[in-house]
Amino acid sequence: MVTSIKDNLERVREEIRAAAESCGRREEDVLLVAVTKTRSIEEIKEAASLGLTSVGENRVQELLEKRALWPEDDPLRWRLVGHLQRNKARKALSAAAAIDSVDSPRLASALSRIAEEEGKSVPVLIEVNTSGEASKHGVAPHEAEGFMEWVAENCPSLLPEGFMTIGPLGGDEKEVRKSFALLRSICEASRERTGLPLPELSMGMSGDFAWAIAEGSTMVRIGSSIFGPRG
Numbered sequence: 001m002v003t004s005i006k007d008n009l010e011r012v013r014e015e016i017r018a019a020a021e022s023c024g025r026r027e028e029d030v031l032l033v034a035v036t037k038t039r040s041i042e043e044i045k046e047a048a049s050l051g052l053t054s055v056g057e058n059r060v061q062e063l064l065e066k067r068a069l070w071p072e073d074d075p076l077r078w079r080l081v082g083h084l085q086r087n088k089a090r091k092a093l094s095a096a097a098a099i100d101s102v103d104s105p106r107l108a109s110a111l112s113r114i115a116e117e118e119g120k121s122v123p124v125l126i127e128v129n130t131s132g133e134a135s136k137h138g139v140a141p142h143e144a145e146g147f148m149e150w151v152a153e154n155c156p157s158l159l160p161e162g163f164m165t166i167g168p169l170g171g172d173e174k175e176v177r178k179s180f181a182l183l184r185s186i187c188e189a190s191r192e193r194t195g196l197p198l199p200e201l202s203m204g205m206s207g208d209f210a211w212a213i214a215e216g217s218t219m220v221r222i223g224s225s226i227f228g229p230r231g
């Protein structure tokens with residue numbers, strides 16, 4: 001099947017708009033992050049030329065390779081959405097505009113220390129394993145608020161913006177929405193506890209972003225619906 005990035009992107013944007021409107025939200029309140037793992041620079045360029053502002057990569061090495069081929073002054077924001085090992089924190093910070101997968105105090109400390117050395121502040125999201133699936137990264141839901149508070153108090157060079165989760169794979173609507181609703185309630189409780197605005201909820205992928213938007217997502221991470229199935 002021939003898929004066109006342009007047609008796919010239009011369809012995804014229309015679906016985001018419809019999902020937002022059907023729950024009284026505005027499409028501008030949901031950022032589309034195109035997940036570009038395994039995609040070529042040519043495919044990413046095409047998507048970027050169609051108005052994408054943010055892309056997500058899930059591996060540090062791939063992120064570095066693509067960033068090296070990308071014009072340095074281009075405003076496209078590259079986010080790291082996949083698991084980050086602490087020993088790759090410095091490399092990740094050299095290429096990512098934001099780290100969406102902070103999942104341990106040791107990683108958060110390392111990122112903050114390196115960012116401080118380099119004189120910058122890094123936007124981060126805390127990843128929560130809302131489905132409890134053993135294969136998933138992220139802190140446990142009951143630890144998430146405490147971890148956010150700890151980051152706010154101990155990581156001066158991180159800018160915590162909210163939370164990220166991956167919904168249960170292949171779950172039905174009820175189960176998937178339960179995960180997303182849990183992330184939203186963690187975020188609301190964390191706002192109260194820390195006094196931080198924590199505006200971002202990164203949740204929703206190709207298969208479940210409409211449900212995520214209904215549950216308050218502000219950032220959907222979409223790969224295959226834009227670029228076609230991964231090989």
Ligand SMILES: *Cc1c(COP(=O)(O)O)cnc(C)c1O
Pocket residue numbers: 035037058081082166205206207221222223224225
């Ligand atoms: C691959 C990936 C996505 C996008 O998945 P699709 O189903 O292709 O939309 C989103 N988030 C993360 C963390 C990913 O690794």
